[in-house]
Amino acid sequence: MFGKQVVLLMEDWYKQIKSSKIRSDILKQLYFRKSLLHTDLSLIYDRSIPVINKIINQLIKEGLVAEFGYAASSGGRRPQQYAVKADAMYTVAVAMDQFSTRIVMMDMHNNPVTKIETLELRLNDNPAALNLLVTAINNCIGQSGIPKEKILGMGIGMPGFVSVSEGVNYSYLDTGIQKLTDYIYTATSVPVYIANDSSLVALAEQKFGAAQSKHQAMVINLGWGIGLGMIVNGEIFRGNDGFAGEFSHIPLFEDGALCLCGKQGCLEAEASMLVVTKKAIEGIKQGKLTSLQSFVNEPLQVIANAIFEAIAIGDQYVVDLLSDAGYKIGKALAILIHIMNPKVIVLSGLGTRAGKIMLAPIQQALNKYCIPRLADKTELLISTLGFDAGLLGATALVMENLNDDILNKHFKQQPMDKMPTK
Numbered sequence: 001m002f003g004k005q006v007v008l009l010m011e012d013w014y015k016q017i018k019s020s021k022i023r024s025d026i027l028k029q030l031y032f033r034k035s036l037l038h039t040d041l042s043l044i045y046d047r048s049i050p051v052i053n054k055i056i057n058q059l060i061k062e063g064l065v066a067e068f069g070y071a072a073s074s075g076g077r078r079p080q081q082y083a084v085k086a087d088a089m090y091t092v093a094v095a096m097d098q099f100s101t102r103i104v105m106m107d108m109h110n111n112p113v114t115k116i117e118t119l120e121l122r123l124n125d126n127p128a129a130l131n132l133l134v135t136a137i138n139n140c141i142g143q144s145g146i147p148k149e150k151i152l153g154m155g156i157g158m159p160g161f162v163s164v165s166e167g168v169n170y171s172y173l174d175t176g177i178q179k180l181t182d183y184i185y186t187a188t189s190v191p192v193y194i195a196n197d198s199s200l201v202a203l204a205e206q207k208f209g210a211a212q213s214k215h216q217a218m219v220i221n222l223g224w225g226i227g228l229g230m231i232v233n234g235e236i237f238r239g240n241d242g243f244a245g246e247f248s249h250i251p252l253f254e255d256g257a258l259c260l261c262g263k264q265g266c267l268e269a270e271a272s273m274l275v276v277t278k279k280a281i282e283g284i285k286q287g288k289l290t291s292l293q294s295f296v297n298e299p300l301q302v303i304a305n306a307i308f309e310a311i312a313i314g315d316q317y318v319v320d321l322l323s324d325a326g327y328k329i330g331k332a333l334a335i336l337i338h339i340m341n342p343k344v345i346v347l348s349g350l351g352t353r354a355g356k357i358m359l360a361p362i363q364q365a366l367n368k369y370c371i372p373r374l375a376d377k378t379e380l381l382i383s384t385l386g387f388d389a390g391l392l393g394a395t396a397l398v399m400e401n402l403n404d405d406i407l408n409k410h411f412k413q414q415p416m417d418k419m420p421t422k
């Protein structure tokens with residue numbers, strides 16, 4: 001009688017493991033935290049060590065997880081760490097901006113397994129953009145040689161009003177009545193997740209960068225525009241319709257320059273990298289002495305790169321342009337700090353390369369416009385991920401969406417080993 005009860009309990013236990021989402025959750029934990037002990041996982045999931053061991057062994061048997069060296073000893077034997085196997089699965093990461101798109105295949109240790117392809121792709125008024133994008137993604141997948149069943153999904157960060165839940169970008173890449181995500185899935189046979197570019201930069205900073213383990217963080221995506229990704233109570237905050245964080249278009253300057261959105265005086269129209277680059281061109285034409293002179297007829301991306309290079313030699317004109325932009329961004333950050341009271345503000349994205357020059361004028365604007373009680377406790381940091389943040393965020397988006405159903409489609413769960421009798 002007693003034996004039968006034990007068998008029933010064990011059957012329940014197997015069913016519980018099978019039906020729970022713990023298998024994909026453990027993989028996610030191992031991916032985002034690089035490596036963990038089974039005691040860590042036991043605490044995270046409030047499961048006993050034998051249960052966690054069982055699942056880990058199962059994942060090892062399935063070729064998804066591997067032993068990953070030993071942690072430091074706290075007295076006894078050094079405990080074994082586990083990690084997702086780098087070649088267990090792959091993701092396609094796509095980071096788009098107004099003018100160019102980067103595409104790369106990543107392994108589970110966030111190492112690129114293909115060359116990062118940079119495609120010149122203007123989004124505004126360009127009906128050919130979508131087909132060019134899909135062709136470039138298919139080329140990346142084809143060149144990688146990775147079979148599609150090992151590709152968990154594709155994350156795409158893109159500018160514009162992006163609805164994560166509807167799979168639509170209301171600003172660019174119009175697909176009529178079809179969802180943008182469905183369109184790209186049909187063309188590539190890889191599941192597609194989209195999000196606003198700045199929210200993915202924030203996700204990358206939260207998972208791998210300067211905002212790691214920060215519950216209240218504002219991540220500024222300094223690019224052609226000035227994006228904002230908000231981490232509120234430990235989660236990416238998207239607002240009611242998914243459009244929160246339009247920092248670029250807060251109206252800061254009376255009678256300011258005309259913005260792409262059609263209004264005047266937006267932050268973006270006064271301080272984005274696009275504006276800094278255009279001002280640089282104007283200045284050169286008016287005879288300003290600067291090392292940028294020979295670049296005046298080059299494309300905007302080339303001039304922007306030359307601006308970043310000119311920082312190293314202390315080009316006074318470039319320092320003035322970036323300082324002016326930094327001060328204006330600082331004024332806008334004062335508003336953000338007053339409303340959100342963040343623990344940390346991270347300057348991330350393409351413009352991180354100018355972060356060092358911009359920090360002082362941003363701080364000066366905060367000194368002037370921000371209430372010290374709030375500003376003093378807010379750290380201002382420059383991203384260490386920099387321009388890679390967009391690609392890392394796109395990969396993280398795929399991994400965030402991983403669940404047991406998706407995992408089982410790619411890796412059919414093997415039968416569980418028998419429960420140890422002791």
Ligand SMILES: [Zn+2]
Pocket residue numbers: 248249259260261262263266268269
């Ligand atoms: Zn605007």
